[in-house]
Amino acid sequence: MKNNDLDALFTGLTGNTDSIQENTPDKQVPGKGNKHTAGKDRLRQKSLEQARNQERFCTIVDSGVLKKIRTIATREGLQIKDVVEAAFIKAIDGYERKHGVIEENSKRKAIDLF
DSSP: OOHHHHHHHHHHHHTOOTTOOTTOOOOOOTTOOOHHHHHHHHHHHHHHHHHTTOOOOOOOOOHHHHHHHHHHHHHHTOOHHHHHHHHHHHHHHHHHHHHOOOOOOOOOOGGGGO
């Protein structure tokens, strides 16, 4: 690693940007913003999700199941999120047929507890 690269790394870690040389190239992963635009990108993505009535969430799934979901998405020309959403909708429909319609619980006021 070059000295300029090390200097940029250490000054980035310490937050001291005064000593970063102007000719140090930004190394970015294609499709990803740099650290200065990452926060703006997340805010933009969040507002798009809200406008589309969508939310992000993370889960853990068996590797074999995920591999099959990816295969289905590829075969059908769909995004993985669309395949997973269709599976969720189908699972919810089956659950509701068996157990009744799922209604969203509204929050009660604390004053009503006692």
